[in-house]
Amino acid sequence: MSDQTMTIHLKIWRQKDKNSPGKLVDYTVDDANPDMSFLELLDWLNERLMNEGREPVEFDHDCREGICGSCNLVLNGMAHGPMQGTAVCQLHMRKYKDGDTIVVEPWRARAFPHIKDLVVDRSALDRIMAAGGYISVNTGAPADANAIPINKYDADLAFDYAACIGCGACVAACPNSSASLFTGAKIAQLAHLPQGHPERKKRVVSMVDKMADEGFGDCSNYAECEAVCPAEISITSIAEMRREYFKALSEIE
Amino acid sequence: MSKAATFLNSQVGRKIATGVTGFGLVLFIIVHLLGNLAYFAGAEAINTYSHTLHQLGPLLWIVRLGLLLFFVYHAWLGISIWLERRKARPDKYEMYASRGGASRQSWSSSSMILTGILLLLFVITHLNTFAFHDFEKAIHGGVEMHDVHARLSEVFAQPIYTIYYVVIMVLLGMHLRHGVWSAFQSLGWMSSKTNPIIYSIAFVLALIIAAGFIGLPLSIYFELV
Numbered sequence: 001m002s003d004q005t006m007t008i009h010l011k012i013w014r015q016k017d018k019n020s021p022g023k024l025v026d027y028t029v030d031d032a033n034p035d036m037s038f039l040e041l042l043d044w045l046n047e048r049l050m051n052e053g054r055e056p057v058e059f060d061h062d063c064r065e066g067i068c069g070s071c072n073l074v075l076n077g078m079a080h081g082p083m084q085g086t087a088v089c090q091l092h093m094r095k096y097k098d099g100d101t102i103v104v105e106p107w108r109a110r111a112f113p114h115i116k117d118l119v120v121d122r123s124a125l126d127r128i129m130a131a132g133g134y135i136s137v138n139t140g141a142p143a144d145a146n147a148i149p150i151n152k153y154d155a156d157l158a159f160d161y162a163a164c165i166g167c168g169a170c171v172a173a174c175p176n177s178s179a180s181l182f183t184g185a186k187i188a189q190l191a192h193l194p195q196g197h198p199e200r201k202k203r204v205v206s207m208v209d210k211m212a213d214e215g216f217g218d219c220s221n222y223a224e225c226e227a228v229c230p231a232e233i234s235i236t237s238i239a240e241m242r243r244e245y246f247k248a249l250s251e252i253e
Numbered sequence: 254m255s256k257a258a259t260f261l262n263s264q265v266g267r268k269i270a271t272g273v274t275g276f277g278l279v280l281f282i283i284v285h286l287l288g289n290l291a292y293f294a295g296a297e298a299i300n301t302y303s304h305t306l307h308q309l310g311p312l313l314w315i316v317r318l319g320l321l322l323f324f325v326y327h328a329w330l331g332i333s334i335w336l337e338r339r340k341a342r343p344d345k346y347e348m349y350a351s352r353g354g355a356s357r358q359s360w361s362s363s364s365m366i367l368t369g370i371l372l373l374l375f376v377i378t379h380l381n382t383f384a385f386h387d388f389e390k391a392i393h394g395g396v397e398m399h400d401v402h403a404r405l406s407e408v409f410a411q412p413i414y415t416i417y418y419v420v421i422m423v424l425l426g427m428h429l430r431h432g433v434w435s436a437f438q439s440l441g442w443m444s445s446k447t448n449p450i451i452y453s454i455a456f457v458l459a460l461i462i463a464a465g466f467i468g469l470p471l472s473i474y475f476e477l478v
């Protein structure tokens with residue numbers, strides 16, 4: 001650990017529950033370490049708060065290594081903070097300067113109901129997945145891994161799209177609160193794999209319908225989603241979703 | 254609901270429709286821009302051009318009707334996407350900023366609804382000034398026709414009209430700077446490779462269209478033609 005310390009001013013969104021009004025509350029951490037991650041800074045703050053008998057700040061986290069998609073903080077107006085291709089758990093305080101002020105807010109979207117402080121309910125994304133983001137396989141002995149040939153081009157693209165960690169930053173940063181990048185990534189991934197083909201048409205139609213049902217907005221091609229995505233999913237996945245949808249016309253009722 | 258209605262009401266269908274109508278309108282304004290060039294060739298050229306269009310009869314009406322449908326549908330889609338957006342985030346951020354990088358948020362993309370609505374209002378005044386106008390008559394080659402040339406010269410001799418058209422055409426250019434690129438993405442005609450190329454083409458096209466439309470009123474006002 002670095003033996004330097006830095007002072008960080010935080011303005012954190014505090015809200016007791018969905019039905020209470022929330023507001024930004026000021027906190028100052030005057031002995032932050034540049035090697036701390038942003039979440040560790042919040043841990044540090046929470047320990048102080050608990051020692052003083054105050055309510056700690058609730059926030060979501062799990063792996064803290066950028067792979068689970070649990071952490072969801074908007075820092076100074078940017079989902080996951082200022083660093084490209086980085087989940088907020090992987091953001092370190094050395095990226096900030098001594099004396100900086102950071103506004104911390106939860107994801108905001110009608111489809112993500114508020115729970116407490118910085119925690120929101122992102123199960124709408126799970127329901128989009130359940131609408132078709134899978135392949136159906138018969139049970140039995142596992143198939144041989146290399147039984148189905150897949151060319152490198154499609155395999156690479158599918159792999160890029162599969163990198164989505166389901167964090168919802170794309171929705172949080174989108175001026176329209178659209179879930180197109182999240183949904184497009186899964187549709188495009190499976191469209192490039194032979195395993196995804198049998199259910200291809202049904203998948204795109206029901207996943208796209210589900211996005212609207214859950215209250216996500218339309219896409220206006222702002223591409224802000226790609227800019228904030230920790231997995232750097234390209235909006236090409238959204239273009240692919242549109243092509244898939246067009247090809248699935250026969251499945252539409 | 255019928256298949257077509259389900260398609261057009263889905264989030265993807267709405268984007269495809271926005272893109273198709275947007276492209277249709279762009280195609281129209283390019284033809285319109287080329288038609289305007291006839292003014293530079295003199296009174297006979299532009300009056301005959303307009304006369305020839307009017308001789309098309311039913312075909313002209315089909316095109317006009319199609320154009321009207323595209324325009325109204327496009328405007329309705331744009332407005333409804335914007336209304337959905339307001340519903341989709343009832344609690345606003347205290348602080349919001351674009352990350353930059355891959356983001357296409359810009360003065361152009363963020364003002365689509367504003368530039369769009371102003372274009373809608375403009376088109377009404379524009380039709381009133383030029384389409385529903387009771388034209389003087391001119392005779393070229395023994396044929397009596399509307400004196401479009403005289404009307405254009407009269408209108409753009411006035412600073413108010415000239416400024417109004419220049420301002421609106423700048424807004425059109427702004428609408429198309431994001432719009433043309435966006436329509437490709439909406440129709441799924443995009444890959445990571447073509448993305449930056451199409452974004453640059455959209456800029457150039459928007460610039461050419463805006464500059465082209467600004468050229469005529471300015472040339473008339475400053476008596477360059």
Ligand code: HEM
Nearest residue numbers: 220271272275278279328331366369370373432435436439
């Ligand atoms: C001269 C007339 C017009 C032309 C050439 C034009 C062209 C375009 C194009 C090419 C697009 C991109 C389509 C896409 O993203 O799929 C677009 C989008 C848009 N247009 Fe227009 N437009 C015109 C008039 C209007 C009018 C009258 C309105 C509205 C009131 C409007 C509102 C919008 C909006 C809001 C969008 C963005 C839609 C979104 O959020 O995705 N436009 N326009």
Ligand code: SF4
Nearest residue numbers: 164165167168170229
């Ligand atoms: S597409 Fe990117 S931003 Fe959206 S949920 Fe997946 S990883 Fe998160």
Ligand code: FES
Nearest residue numbers: 064068069071089
């Ligand atoms: S905590 Fe798992 S990605 Fe950040």
